[in-house]
Amino acid sequence: MRRARRLAVSAALMLAASVPGPAAAASAVPACAALAGLRIPVPVMSLPTTGGRVTAVSVVSDPVRGQYCQVDADLFPVDPAAPAIKLRVALPRAWNHKAMMFGGGGFDGTIPDLTANVPFGPADRPVPLARGYATFASDSGHRQNPASPPSLDGSFGVNDEALRNFAAGDALKKTRDASLFLIRHAYAAMPAEVFFAGGSTGGREALVVAQRWPAAFDGVISAYPAWNNLAEILDLGYMTQILARPGAFPGPGKQTLLYDSVVDACDGQDGVRDKVVSNPGGCRFDPRTLRCPGGADTGPACLSDAQIGAVTAMSSPFRWPYRIASGETGYPGFPFLSGADMRTPFLGFGTTAPADPMPVTSGYGTQYWDQWVKYFLTRDPRHSPLEVDPRHPGRWLGRISFLSTVEDRNDADLRPFARAGGKLILLHGAADELVSPLSTSDYYERVRAVLGPRETGAFLRYYVVPGANHANFGTPAFAAGWDSLTVLERWTEAGQPPANEVVTDLSHHRTRPLCAYPGWPRYRAGDPDVAASFACARP
Incomplete structure (x- = not known):
């Protein structure tokens, strides 16, 4: 029996002992109406709260993602001055008995879109909710000021509990525990697998759950993670x-x-x-080749000495x-x-x-x-x-x-996560302009230094995607798309590790081999828009 099933059984028994469960047998159809106003008991969560309550329930019919029950809830703080954690769960009518938690971005402050894809997800495969995943997420314990630029409101930082909920990741575990309680209450069953996916701040949050609660998630997708935030x-x-x-x-x-x-x-x-x-x-470029005559700023066709100093x-x-x-x-x-x-x-x-x-x-x-x-x-x-x-x-x-x-969530000893059976997919775009890919490579090398290459390879894969930027924002040279979720499923459920993976450029309709770090795709011969024309080279 897999680790997730053992944990699910024990969690279900614990909750059944303290919370009245639905009388019906386990079903793939959620008992949506029964969740309205439901209290979330304090013992459900392993970190301090004062409980929670479902605040809204609605049935959503989506022509692409199917019908699902949307559940909103508040988790109440210990400090009366701290804001509540607002969470949301999407419960599909046709449940696949799995769950997916999404991470946030920037300073968080909003609930991520539960109908969205995983970071760098594919365009030709259904999103997790459409695959039958129960999806969930939270605002990480505070609400953004609508007048602020998206994900750029840090005003919650004046409260210690709100700060820990966000920066230390306490809200992640509270949200996970409460959401699994709601999922069990809706389906009279616990998920067979629980995954986490996030990018940027969400990528850091993905590493936080692997570091702090190694048995809480069966698989994790961490993209362009700001793990060393400070x-x-x-x-x-x-x-x-x-x-x-x-x-x-x-x-x-x-x-x-x-x-x-x-x-x-x-x-x-x-x-x-x-x-x-x-x-x-291997790219060597000297910005001094763009120097304006005399080093003064003489226009857009060159860089001044001050500008060369800045970009350097x-x-x-x-x-x-x-x-x-x-x-x-x-x-x-x-x-x-x-x-x-x-x-x-x-x-x-x-x-x-x-x-x-x-x-x-x-x-x-x-x-x-x-x-x-x-x-x-x-x-x-x-x-x-x-x-x-x-x-x-x-x-x-x-x-x-x-x-x-x-x-700084910089614990590189992921042996507890690996021993618990967890699998980690780590991704970064080589042209990321907001979170340095060099930083993610640093973290990967730290993990290898602690665990060794063989043990690291048994549970972790790290890929750097050439030309990809931060979250495919704007007009990247290579808009990455890869079905990491299916790869993660095969790895956790069937023990099939990633092999010969291919990443698609969603903007330019071309493919490249997805090379495990420190590899990179070198052209051999043939159509340059086809991955088979490349081979993974190593430095």
Whole structure:
């Protein structure tokens, strides 16, 4: 009997002993109406709450995803001043006896779309809900201000319980426990398998559940994960300081010039010129080749000395000269000089320089830093983000060190997750402009260093997709699509590990081999739009 079934049986018995269950036998059709107003008992959740209650129930008929029951619930905090966790569960009429939890993005604050696909999901396969999965997620314990840019409201950080719900991931386990309670109540059965999928913050959340609760999920899909959140935030703050210097910010035209120049210099090194830099690690580009005469800013056709200094700093490792409690010592920088897509400025530089107050037209990362300084670090909404120097934080060092213990989820010892039978698929786009793929590679290497190559390969696969950016935002060179969910199902249910995987470019109708890290696709011969024309090469 698989681990998930053993856990499901024990959980069902525990809940049956404390909560009246439906009298009918297990059914694939949810008892939707019976969930209205249902109380969620405190003992259901393994972390502190004051219980919960279903707030709304409705039946949704979707022509693509089928009919399902949507259940909304609140999980009440211990601190009366903290917001409730708002969760949602979608219960399909034709249940496949499996469940999928979705992670969020940015500062969270909204409930993810339960009818959506997994990160980098395929276009030619049904989404989890349409496959019969019961899907669930939460806002991670706070609600975003509708006036704020999406996922960029950090104001909840002034409350300690809300902060832990989000940054440490406490809301994940609370949401999982309560949602499984509702699923059991609806179907009179527990799921045979429970999976987790998320990207960016959701990717960090995917690693959080594997690290903190190794037996809670049978399989995890973690895409472009911001696992070392505090470390990355310090780098974002450093970049904010640099880009705010007079004359240092490269405008959109210069960003396009830089991107096109990098691709022109490095495209073709894999054997074919296709606007995709397949081996970013082998790409060598010197931004000084774009220097304006005399180093002054003379227009969009060149970079000034100040701008060259800025883009060089952003693509270089950032180290801080002090210790923080999480043990992190730096962030590897962003591979802007290795093929990152400058055509998505909101995620990268933005279209205007950082300032105080922070413009909504600045980059996502600089706005994230602004919110973090105001509500996580200083807890003063009037504090200027430009007045905190990540290299020399002064009186804020103690607070930064404390926050690192909450936000850096950097436990590389995944042996408990592996021993419990868990499987982990790790994905990142090589041209990600918001979360560095070099950071994910760092985490993967840490896991291998702890477990060894053989034990790591038994439960973990890591893929870097050339040309793919952050969440296929905007117009990436390669819009990645891969049926990772089916691969995960085969691995967890039949013991079939991923092999000879192929990723599709959803925008350009071409395929490439999905090469396990550190491999990358090298062109051999034949149609350059077909994966069979490539072979996975290693550095």
